Amino acid sequence: MNPTPVVFVHGLWLHSTSWQPWVELFREAGYAPIAPEWPGIPDTVAEARPVPERYGDHGVADVTDHFAEIIRGLPAKPVVVGHSFGGLIVQQLLGRGLARAAVAIDPAPAKGVLALPLSALRVASVAVRNPANRRRAVALTPAQFRYGFGNALTERESAELYEKWTIPTPGRPLFEAALANLVGTATRVDTSDPGRGPLLLTAGGRDRTVPPAIVEGTARLYRKSPATTEVIRFPDRGHSLTIDHGWREVAQASLDWLHRHGL
Template sequence: MSSIDEQVSRVNDSGRPPVVFVHGLWLLPSSWRRWEELFEDAGYAALSPGWPDDPDTVEEANAHPEVFAGKGIGEVADHYAGVIARLDRKPAVIGHSFGGLLAQILAGRGLSAATVAIDAAPFRGVLPLPLSALRSSSPVLTNPANAGRAVPLTYDQFRYAFANAVDEDEAKQLYETYAVPAPGRPLFQAATANLNPWTEAKVDTENPDRGPLLVVSGERDHTVPRAISWASYQRQQRNPGTTEFVELPDRGHALTIDHGWREVATTALTFVRRFQ
């Protein structure tokens, strides 16, 4: 994976409109590779900076899980804001899961030309807590000590949380190809957001500089069920900018990496093209 310096220089030198991809928990920037190629072919300059200290490969991540421990939402949001500040043009920002929450935080700071939040983790003010979401996060939230740890998912946990909408063979392939440990802290921050006025899991939904936003929901997502995505969309409708919602039928939380990724990427590209 090229360094952030190299990615920023390449994007600025290209003269093309930039698009920043933000991954969520249990994935790496490599989960966006096919998306980057699709957007590059469409005339954009793509970059996926990753979270601070992200390893280059899944193998390295699984060998050294400690590098993920302790990362929080505010630190990661500031990291991406710093990358965006180095771009010559305001980018589109596309995020998945906790990356979708981060994308909305960045948009709320006025840093995004257009934003796509895919199966995005909830923020303060988003109230629904479906049982499937609680079960998906239970590998982390059942032990308070996990707030300071990096936590991997077993295959069965990944199958339920990410890959419930694909067959067994694809689920195993996705797990082996993409799954890495993740910091527990963001899940605790999101889980307590509505109890903590000072939470980092908050979004400025009313900033007039937020820009256009698309919320994408997978119909069969266990981790971020439709109720959460819809509640996020309703909060975002307070903004004067364009705010839209799309539900993709028969799709789970792995919708950005499974065999149907192109449908999701095309949905995002079509939206971004309208505004950038």
């Protein structure tokens, strides 16, 4: 029997190679994992940082379509695992019927989520305060990363993660999320399909970029669907929960959930 494919999807400001510990753990658990990059982004952090002009003008739909094409080339329907905007994208892939199940780790808000915590607005303002950022990539400073990702960590660990994994990121997804409930459908997710696979949402209790109120709002979008939607909460974790010293706790919880659902 061939192993189940797993596709990892990163969010804003992190490179796909940040998933490598997860890839290794899932491979050891018997899966066939891959962590593709967003369209246009080079293969390494060092290559991506100097050339943000190559990949700055991509929105959520572009990235979702990119991963949909990758999935169509796999030998079997995968499990999809995403963080932040990657968590939104894996929900869209699940809603399109392209995945067996999805794990959305502290996912960016889908259209219809009304919660707007001030900390999330502060993080988004890095891009949306300048309309020109809609068509280009935007980098975080170490202080901005500390606020949005590393606030639950020591200053030293936050600085180390910033140096190891961060890259400039397309600004357009943040504009699309900010305007989602007024105009546009880029962040819309099909939450009504009764035949979709199981969905796991996670919420980091100290996450400033995607605070728990956003995750709870996402869960409410699915409340009328008979398909499985569950939430796991990590009270002491921030937005860095996929890459910091405690990543294995989140990864193992995801594996355990997949196993409970026969996946």
